[in-house]
Amino acid sequence: MPQSTQDNTQETRFKPRQIIDGLRRIKMVVEYDGAAFHGWQIQTDPPVPTIEAAILEAFEQITATKPEDLVAAGRTDRGVHATHMTCHLDTFAPIALNKIQTGLNRFLPDTIAVREVEEVDQNFHARYSCVGRKYTYKILNRRNRSPLYHARAEHVPHALDLAEMQRAAKVLEGEHDFSSFRSAECQGKGPVTTLKSIELEKTADDIINIYLEGVTFLHNMVRIITGTLIEVGSGKRTAEDIQALLEARDRTKAGKTANPNGLYFTEALY
Numbered sequence: 001m002p003q004s005t006q007d008n009t010q011e012t013r014f015k016p017r018q019i020i021d022g023l024r025r026i027k028m029v030v031e032y033d034g035a036a037f038h039g040w041q042i043q044t045d046p047p048v049p050t051i052e053a054a055i056l057e058a059f060e061q062i063t064a065t066k067p068e069d070l071v072a073a074g075r076t077d078r079g080v081h082a083t084h085m086t087c088h089l090d091t092f093a094p095i096a097l098n099k100i101q102t103g104l105n106r107f108l109p110d111t112i113a114v115r116e117v118e119e120v121d122q123n124f125h126a127r128y129s130c131v132g133r134k135y136t137y138k139i140l141n142r143r144n145r146s147p148l149y150h151a152r153a154e155h156v157p158h159a160l161d162l163a164e165m166q167r168a169a170k171v172l173e174g175e176h177d178f179s180s181f182r183s184a185e186c187q188g189k190g191p192v193t194t195l196k197s198i199e200l201e202k203t204a205d206d207i208i209n210i211y212l213e214g215v216t217f218l219h220n221m222v223r224i225i226t227g228t229l230i231e232v233g234s235g236k237r238t239a240e241d242i243q244a245l246l247e248a249r250d251r252t253k254a255g256k257t258a259n260p261n262g263l264y265f266t267e268a269l270y
Helices: 051-063 097-107 162-171 221-233 240-248
Strands: 005-011 016-020 024-032 069-072 081-091 112-120 132-140 174-177 192-202 207-214 263-269
Touching (some): 051 081, 051 112, 097 112, 162 207, 192 221, 221 240
Parallel strands (some): 081 263
Antiparallel strands (some): 005 016, 024 081, 024 112, 132 207, 132 263, 192 207
């Protein structure tokens, strides 16, 4: 397997790196139902089903080799879904692009599918080249539960004030210290990030969609925002309370963390 590198070091916007002769970088867009998985990132102690592990295993099935690397734009948690998760896979295998997609989809479980494949320059990086991310959180807002949205939406059986939730959400737009909206386990460099937009809509089938776009998201940030907005919609908080939460910089002051089953990673922006 070739391991030599070119003499020149390429400068990218995230860090300098060497270009490896013969290495192919495959950009993929993956869709998955995360209900049965312990998140994206592979876990070995103990080994549990993850999206990354499933893709690695499927790739080895079609090439008889392991990828050199597999990196995603975001590491979704246990139970979280994705409609368009961008990742890159590095390999020396000479397999054709169409066979990569067809082969992976043959060996992946029915709950994971590769939507797109493209060979890209090694300077592309699924995580560090990403300049923005989009998420959607789904709330089923009706009295009765739905078998179709089981493990795919948060069920809130009482009426929610959508207008008040939207008014509260607008306070969160922009650059803020989101300490009140990140988990204690967050490993981000700091609590300050930019939420570029947040919009809410209710569909005819009683689903409230919360659409969020940001540069980076802190651990559990979307789910804590959602839990807090549900309290606003339930009359337990007001839109004016949100500014005080930002200023408090205290996770214990915000709402509960909404369930992971309503969260979807929907797009990585490059």
